[in-house]
Amino acid sequence: MSERLTIGFLPLVDACLPILAAEHGFAAEEGLELSFVRDVSWATVLDRLLYGHTEAAHLLAPLAIATTLGRGRPAQPLAAPFVLGLNGNAITFSPELAQAVDAPEGKLGDPRAIGEGLAREARERAAAGRKLRFGVVHRYSSHNYMLRYWLAACGVAPDSDVEIVTVAPPFVADALESGEIDGSCVGEPWNSVAVERGVGRIVLATAQIWRRGVEKVLALRDDRLEARRPAVEALIRAMRKAGQHFVDPANWQANAALLASPAYLGGSAELVLRAISDRLVLSRGAAPIPYPDFMFQHREAANFPWVSQAEWLYTQMVRWDGMGFAQADADKAGRVFRPDVYRSALAGTGDLLPGASSKVEGSLAQTTAVSAQQGTMVLEQNSFFDGRSFDPDDLPGYLAGLSR
Amino acid sequence: MRIAVVDESAARASVIREGLSKLDGGEVVVLTERKGLLTQIAALAPDVVLIDLGNPSRDVLEEYFAVTRALSRPIAMFVDRSDEEAIAASIDAGVSAYVVDGLAASRIRPILDLAVRRFNAFARLQADLDEAKGKLAERETVDKAKRILMKSRGLDEPGAYAELRRKAMESSRRIADIAEAVVTAHELMGPDGGTAE
Numbered sequence: 001m002s003e004r005l006t007i008g009f010l011p012l013v014d015a016c017l018p019i020l021a022a023e024h025g026f027a028a029e030e031g032l033e034l035s036f037v038r039d040v041s042w043a044t045v046l047d048r049l050l051y052g053h054t055e056a057a058h059l060l061a062p063l064a065i066a067t068t069l070g071r072g073r074p075a076q077p078l079a080a081p082f083v084l085g086l087n088g089n090a091i092t093f094s095p096e097l098a099q100a101v102d103a104p105e106g107k108l109g110d111p112r113a114i115g116e117g118l119a120r121e122a123r124e125r126a127a128a129g130r131k132l133r134f135g136v137v138h139r140y141s142s143h144n145y146m147l148r149y150w151l152a153a154c155g156v157a158p159d160s161d162v163e164i165v166t167v168a169p170p171f172v173a174d175a176l177e178s179g180e181i182d183g184s185c186v187g188e189p190w191n192s193v194a195v196e197r198g199v200g201r202i203v204l205a206t207a208q209i210w211r212r213g214v215e216k217v218l219a220l221r222d223d224r225l226e227a228r229r230p231a232v233e234a235l236i237r238a239m240r241k242a243g244q245h246f247v248d249p250a251n252w253q254a255n256a257a258l259l260a261s262p263a264y265l266g267g268s269a270e271l272v273l274r275a276i277s278d279r280l281v282l283s284r285g286a287a288p289i290p291y292p293d294f295m296f297q298h299r300e301a302a303n304f305p306w307v308s309q310a311e312w313l314y315t316q317m318v319r320w321d322g323m324g325f326a327q328a329d330a331d332k333a334g335r336v337f338r339p340d341v342y343r344s345a346l347a348g349t350g351d352l353l354p355g356a357s358s359k360v361e362g363s364l365a366q367t368t369a370v371s372a373q374q375g376t377m378v379l380e381q382n383s384f385f386d387g388r389s390f391d392p393d394d395l396p397g398y399l400a401g402l403s404r
Numbered sequence: 405m406r407i408a409v410v411d412e413s414a415a416r417a418s419v420i421r422e423g424l425s426k427l428d429g430g431e432v433v434v435l436t437e438r439k440g441l442l443t444q445i446a447a448l449a450p451d452v453v454l455i456d457l458g459n460p461s462r463d464v465l466e467e468y469f470a471v472t473r474a475l476s477r478p479i480a481m482f483v484d485r486s487d488e489e490a491i492a493a494s495i496d497a498g499v500s501a502y503v504v505d506g507l508a509a510s511r512i513r514p515i516l517d518l519a520v521r522r523f524n525a526f527a528r529l530q531a532d533l534d535e536a537k538g539k540l541a542e543r544e545t546v547d548k549a550k551r552i553l554m555k556s557r558g559l560d561e562p563g564a565y566a567e568l569r570r571k572a573m574e575s576s577r578r579i580a581d582i583a584e585a586v587v588t589a590h591e592l593m594g595p596d597g598g599t600a601e
Binding site for chain 2: 039040041042043044047048051052053072137138139165166167168170171
């Protein structure tokens with residue numbers, strides 16, 4: 001008898017792993033039958049998860065933490081035993097803004113140089129009485145935190161020099177076209193949709209801001225995770241196999257077509273392929289440019305839920321929500337990520353399992369070997385663009401060094 | 405008490421408005437346009453906002469409620485925990501509710517209950533309509549299959565229908581399914597496909 005699991009998702013390329021696990025039979029091999037519920041807002045994905053319409057969900061990592069801490073609604077503890085991927089988002093400007101900040105044509109810009117141009121432009125626009133406005137997909141999203149991290153490090157105060165508003169991913173292109181926003185940070189395929197319509201230019205990949213930034217997670221209610229533990233562990237194994245399939249160039253075309261089908265993303269396979277193959281078209285009509293690891297779904301145990309990633313997100317929540325740092329909240333946030341479940345699911349499969357549960361984020365400027373449960377594993381560069389690193393043993397110290 | 409119903413389906417919104425207008429002292433305003441939604445909400449200053457789960461503006465609206473928390477009438481996301489059951493019922497029906505902080509649970513409950521009943525009623529109407537539409541589409545397919553058989557086998561209309569029915573009974577399938585197969589085969593094999601017997 002196979003076990004059934006229902007998974008909620010938003011139509012984004014990084015919902016790929018559970019979908020491919022179902023479509024390619026990896027879930028069935030693990031004795032699972034997956035069904036999916038597609039929604040158009042994170043609020044609804046979350047409601048369905050909390051009220052039992054779904055057992056697991058493709059969810060913004062910061063939203064899983066905010067829900068656990070009771071930000072915005074009564075606290076409900078969530079658990080994230082699997083990171084669905086790292087990065088995969090981009091910053092897209094209106095063609096006018098891209099030109100005003102001297103974003104280079106035909107390649108991704110340098111985050112520092114574009115940031116300097118943007119700081120200049122933001123001051124001019126604010127002085128003229130019409131601040132630059134940026135769209136992010138949700139208040140509690142890595143998109144919001146990545147954009148703010150970059151802006152602040154370039155001398156632009158996100159809450160006073162510019163405006164940041166929420167825009168649902170499918171409407172980003174519309175909002176750029178109507179001038180409602182001047183730029184956005186959103187996942188694929190929605191940057192490419194704006195590019196194709198000629199209303200936006202991709203100026204940066206979020207991987208340029210933090211080379212290994214945590215993105216979506218598979219989230220469950222804490223109590224459901226315990227109740228369905230064997231099924232969840234089976235799902236983790238199936239998604240690791242799906243990840244191996246996903247990163248193999250031989251499968252890109254077919255997976256793009258599958259993900260683009262009406263049941264899942266309901267869009268253009270060609271645009272989905274750009275994200276999957278790390279080849280972005282930055283402005284309409286331009287040749288695609290390769291940017292390795294634009295999306296990072298599998299290698300280097302990319303799906304391992306590092307507690308330090310959750311803690312970094314918590315520091316950003318403290319930084320931008322204007323609430324004080326509390327050790328108890330930091331601990332709760334850290335416990336949302338469940339490396340113990342990930343390890344238990346994959347023990348004995350031969351998959352790479354990091355020996356530690358936390359690491360200094362952004363400390364690797366080059367390829368480095370770290371210890372795994374058996375032998376060593378290699379981690380590549382994981383830096384933040386400003387050269388800062390995040391030590392999970394000193395959150396207040398890290399926060400003190402950041403501007404607001 | 406002012407209730408804003410945010411729903412891009414004008415038909416459903418009117419079904420809900422009709423239900424809620426029976427409440428004493430309730431003023432119901434329906435917002436169907438995505439454009440300018442926040443401006444309209446701000447101008448209305450509603451006590452309760454009802455929005456369907458399939459509405460793409462939910463995240464935008466929640467963000468607005470979060471940042472206006474500092475205002476004199478902050479809107480809470482959902483009601484307090486004591487109403488958990490009512491909330492679960494509303495999520496099941498496909499509607500979420502946001503309520504001005506401090507509004508008594510006794511005033512919220514009847515609104516939620518009514519909204520749930522109206523949402524469920526609309527869902528039933530929708531299902532009936534889909535079924536009727538499905539039946540209409542089936543009838544068109546059967547007509548098409550009859551025309552194909554009449555042309556290719558030289559049958560008259562009753563004869564073509566009898567042929568479809570005979571095949572359906574033989575294979576214990578529905579006539580509509582047989583008709584669908586005839587139409588598909590005809591399309592695959594071109595206009596002369598059916599004559600190859």
